[in-house]
Amino acid sequence: LERSRAHRIVWLLEELNLDYDIKLYHRTESQRAPEELKKIFPLGKSPIIEVDHHNGKESKKLAESGHITNYLIKHFDTNKKLTANTEDDEESVDYFVNFSEGTLGAHLTYLIVHQVGASKAPFFVRPVINAFVNKMDTFYGISEVKLCIDFMEDILAKQAKINPEELYFVGDHLTGADVMLFFNIQTLLDGKRLGDAIDTADYPNMNKFLAQVKNRPAYIKAEEKIQTVGKNQFAKDPIS
Amino acid sequence: LERSRAHRIVWLLEELNLDYDIKLYHRTESQRAPEELKKIFPLGKSPIIEVDHHNGKESKKLAESGHITNYLIKHFDTNKKLTANTEDDEESVDYFVNFSEGTLGAHLTYLIVHQVGASKAPFFVRPVINAFVNKMDTFYGISEVKLCIDFMEDILAKQAKINPEELYFVGDHLTGADVMLFFNIQTLLDGKRLGDAIDTADYPNMNKFLAQVKNRPAYIKAEEKIQTVGKNQFAKDPIS
Numbered sequence: 001l002e003r004s005r006a007h008r009i010v011w012l013l014e015e016l017n018l019d020y021d022i023k024l025y026h027r028t029e030s031q032r033a034p035e036e037l038k039k040i041f042p043l044g045k046s047p048i049i050e051v052d053h054h055n056g057k058e059s060k061k062l063a064e065s066g067h068i069t070n071y072l073i074k075h076f077d078t079n080k081k082l083t084a085n086t087e088d089d090e091e092s093v094d095y096f097v098n099f100s101e102g103t104l105g106a107h108l109t110y111l112i113v114h115q116v117g118a119s120k121a122p123f124f125v126r127p128v129i130n131a132f133v134n135k136m137d138t139f140y141g142i143s144e145v146k147l148c149i150d151f152m153e154d155i156l157a158k159q160a161k162i163n164p165e166e167l168y169f170v171g172d173h174l175t176g177a178d179v180m181l182f183f184n185i186q187t188l189l190d191g192k193r194l195g196d197a198i199d200t201a202d203y204p205n206m207n208k209f210l211a212q213v214k215n216r217p218a219y220i221k222a223e224e225k226i227q228t229v230g231k232n233q234f235a236k237d238p239i240s
Numbered sequence: 241l242e243r244s245r246a247h248r249i250v251w252l253l254e255e256l257n258l259d260y261d262i263k264l265y266h267r268t269e270s271q272r273a274p275e276e277l278k279k280i281f282p283l284g285k286s287p288i289i290e291v292d293h294h295n296g297k298e299s300k301k302l303a304e305s306g307h308i309t310n311y312l313i314k315h316f317d318t319n320k321k322l323t324a325n326t327e328d329d330e331e332s333v334d335y336f337v338n339f340s341e342g343t344l345g346a347h348l349t350y351l352i353v354h355q356v357g358a359s360k361a362p363f364f365v366r367p368v369i370n371a372f373v374n375k376m377d378t379f380y381g382i383s384e385v386k387l388c389i390d391f392m393e394d395i396l397a398k399q400a401k402i403n404p405e406e407l408y409f410v411g412d413h414l415t416g417a418d419v420m421l422f423f424n425i426q427t428l429l430d431g432k433r434l435g436d437a438i439d440t441a442d443y444p445n446m447n448k449f450l451a452q453v454k455n456r457p458a459y460i461k462a463e464e465k466i467q468t469v470g471k472n473q474f475a476k477d478p479i480s
Contacts, residue, residue: 066338071331091311098306102341109346 006047008183009068010226014218015174016076020049022229051075066097069176082179085171092170096177099148104184107144111193142197149188149203152181156205167209174216182213246287248423249308250466254458255414256316260289262469291315306337309416322419325411332410336417344388344424351385351433382437389428389443392421396445407449414456422453 013020049068052059053075062068077083084090156167169177187193189200189210200207213219253260289308292299293315302308317323324330396407409417427433429440429450440447453459 062335064335064338064342066342067331067335070334070338091307094310095302095304095307098304098310098337098341101338102304102306102345105342106346106349109349 005065005183007222007226008179009047009049009065009072011182011213011216011219011222012069012072012082012179014222014225015082015179015216016072018072018076022225064101066101066180069097069179073176082174082176084175085173089171089175093175093177096169097180100177100180100184104145104148104181107148108184108187108193111142111145142194145188145194146198149198149206152185153203153206156209160205160208167205167212178209178213182210186210245305245423247462247466248419249287249289249305249312251422251453251459251462252309252312252322252416252419254462254465255322255419255456256312258312258316262465304341306341306420309337309419313416322414322416324415325413329411329415333415333417336409337420339388340417340420340424344385344421347384347388348424348427348433351382382434385428385434386438389438389446392425393443393446396449400445400448407445407452418449418453422450425450 010020010022047065047068048061048063049072050059050061051071062071073082084093152169155169159167159169163172166172168174169181185206189203189206192200250260250262287305287308288301288303290299290301291311302311313322324333392409395409399407399409403412406412408414409421425446429443429446432440
């Protein structure tokens with residue numbers, strides 16, 4: 001899908017230096033996944049990848065970003081470039097992968113769906129709906145997401161004390177934790193998902209983290225490939 | 241927290257035959273976690289567990305249900321009772337743990353928050369708010385959750401063909417996939433989260449799965465302990 005969390009998987013494929021093809025599915029008018037995707041995987045979700053091991057092992061269809069990330073790193077990170085150094089680090093990565101889709105992902109989905117939904121309400125009830133959505137978001141969604149943002153900034157601030165040159169969520173190099181959290185942080189800071197509720201300048205470490213990722217050769221190559229496949233139909237900053 | 245997804249972790253601790261204490265935190269009036277929980281873990285989320293390895297290894301605080309489940313089974317399933325038999329099964333478990341908190345969890349959180357929020361709207365705007373919430377839920381939340389329910393029922397139906405006596409999401413015995421998905425299925429079917437949008441009788445395999453889990457000695461013991469700690473302040477069927 002265009003503008004999608006699938007971008008992080010393309011980036012991961014580039015980091016692992018794997019051969020892959022991208023197949024693009026267009027969102028429907030309501031920004032949802034099209035029926036065709038359901039033929040490939042019953043939940044009709046993106047991303048879905050089909051893995052060919054090239055060693056006689058059966059090919060496999062994978063879904064769910066956290067699982068795809070775990071699987072690719074486990075099977076294809078032959079140089080241990082993205083593999084955690086210690087058992088403790090491995091467990092921290094598992095925590096962050098779960099956090100990115102569990103606690104943080106749930107709140108983000110909620111905010112995004114609300115914003116799309118409220119914008120489609122009939123004009124004569126829109127003020128009431130907007131008031132309701134704002135109240136729900138302020139009371140529930142935004143306050144929870146703010147806790148998450150502060151939490152992530154604190155972790156990167158601690159990491160910066162150990163190694164100010166390069167920021168990663170776990171240990172001293174890129175792991176699945178960074179691949180998974182990058183999309184959420186980009187949505188929040190670049191995508192300004194919380195509107196005026198936060199000042200993005202208050203999060204220097206996360207901004208530094210975003211800039212660092214965007215400078216990685218694999219990330220740049222992934223974005224180029226995505227733009228080529230999408231014939232420039234993709235937004236530069238994926239936001240949903 | 242009372243009425244909480246933390247119950248599944250207590251059940252898992254019983255399955256693994258571990259010693260543990262439960263500390264109960266009461267929800268605030270708005271059904272949220274209290275400030276005290278934030279002192280223990282910055283996100284103020286339940287469940288949080290503190291693990292004492294009793295072997296000189298440092299004790300660890302863990303959060304995020306999927307991560308807690310993975311960690312406990314990895315470190316404490318000495319008899320391989322809940323460990324997957326094969327690498328393929330292990331990967332399927334990883335998929336379902338991610339699915340339960342990723343795709344399915346996000347949609348469920350969304351529906352639950354909406355239902356609590358709409359019930360608190362001022363009476364004079366409630367009809368408009370209810371219409372909006374219903375429309376959003378029907379259009380987005382419920383249709384997505386329905387896909388997930390059908391998907392899970394299909395998986396259990398296939399499993400039933402292999403082993404009609406006992407239903408598990410992966411392989412021929414209980415794994416982290418079942419521990420994680422049980423809560424979601426219970427919320428959906430027993431908690432009737434989708435109201436009239438589905439007929440729970442249409443899901444015989446999931447109903448059978450629920451009944452089987454509730455009959456497990458470890459599950460029964462976990463519920464008894466939870467009731468004792470909560471001095472019967474817990475709802476019998478945890479729903480949120």
